[in-house]
Amino acid sequence: GSKAMRGELTLQDLHRLVDKQGVSLYDALKEHNLNPDAIEHMEYKRPVKSFTEIHIEQGKVLEHEAKPIGVVTGIAAPERFYVTIRGNADHSGATPMNLRHDALCGASKIILGIEEIASMQEEPPVVGTVGVVEVTPGAMNVIPGAVKMGVDIRSISKVARDSVVTLIKEFIDVIAEKRGLSYTIEPVAQDHPVVMNPAMIREIEEAVQSVGIDYMTMPSGAGHDAMHWADDVPTGMIFIPCRDGISHNPAEFADMDHIVTGAKVLDTVLRKLSLESTKLD
Incomplete structure (x- = not known):
């Protein structure tokens, strides 16, 4: 989705990428009554002030360090x-x-x-x-x-x-x-590794501190939508813990308290970023 919004996903890619059964991404989209032939016209071209993403860590670091929030510094x-x-x-x-x-x-x-x-x-x-x-x-x-x-x-x-x-x-x-x-x-x-925007890191850290939550800064080992925006738009990312670091698996689980904490931080960040007085230069 993020690659398509950034104009980085081509019709050729949709035909090239196939699953274990040999079904192409193009055919899968067709089967769901979507229009893959229009993929190259899906680039989002309206001005964007910033991009903020929240996600489970998909690793064990936050859980091991007993930190409810991770402020992402870069994405592998x-x-x-x-x-x-x-x-x-x-x-x-x-x-x-x-x-x-x-x-x-x-x-x-x-x-x-x-x-x-x-x-x-x-x-x-x-x-x-x-x-x-x-x-x-x-x-x-x-x-x-x-x-x-x-x-x-x-x-x-x-x-x-x-x-x-x-x-x-x-x-x-x-x-x-x-x-x-x-x-x-x-x-x-x-894909290209990216670093998060320093001003966005600062805004997220200030938001975490304002709600009185402990946190740590950390890189992301997993890829995310944010990496496709970071080269052109001030981008930041928030992590919450997940049990045993499990993701992409039926056993994936995040504690409701951590979800609520992450939502509070995200809400605080977005409210601040929405102000005209908030500059990210």
């Missing part, structure tokens, strides 16, 4: 891509170990390599995740012939993230060559 952004490793789907009993080109074994090496490479980048930190692994043909008596992996690399620093992505791609090439495998890399997304 992901680079995402699919890696497909291809070997030979030979019979598991008839193929000796020295004649195998096992795509899953190669993928396993790569997954561990991604973890190690991301861990080596400590300041600023980078996190690397392989959250999707699809093995073909998926039979116990057949050596895996292909593996598709979904890779997510994030950092608050684009330079650090790009460096890790480069190292990972070099590592994939080394492993593939060593094991007699082939591979392809399919880009999915390459």
Whole structure:
């Protein structure tokens, strides 16, 4: 939604992005009686004074620190891509170990390599995740012939993230060559990390203090709508805790007291920002 409002989502993107069943975003929108063909005319062009977002943290920091509010200082952004490793789907009993080109074994090496490479980048930190692994043909008596992996690399620093992505791609090439495998890399997304506007951070901190709530400043490891506005509009963000840091999951939960506290802070911020006398220069 925010990408479309900013004019950053194209018709080509809607056809390119598909779910696990192969349904494109374009077709999904069509099925819900929407008009995806008009996506490139959806950019919001009216003047915007500021953009303020409130969200659960999607992590465990606030809960661990017993802070009811987080004032976000910046948002890490992901680079995402699919890696497909291809070997030979030979019979598991008839193929000796020295004649195998096992795509899953190669993928396993790569997954561990991604973890190690991301861990080596400590300041600023980078996190690397392989959250999707699809093995073909998926039979116990057949050596895996292909593996598709979904890779997510994030950092608050684009330079650090790009460096890790480069190292990972070099590592994939080394492993593939060593094991007699082939591979392809399919880009999915390459968002830009952003920092929150200093004046907006100040306004949110003052709002939190005015309602007598304890808080902490912190970066966001997850992406948010705010990141698509921050380059052009003074942008700020408020976090509330979520139980065990769980999100995008049926177990996601935020305490009602924290929700009410967040709403009070948001209300205070928006009332102040709505005043003509409030300047964000």
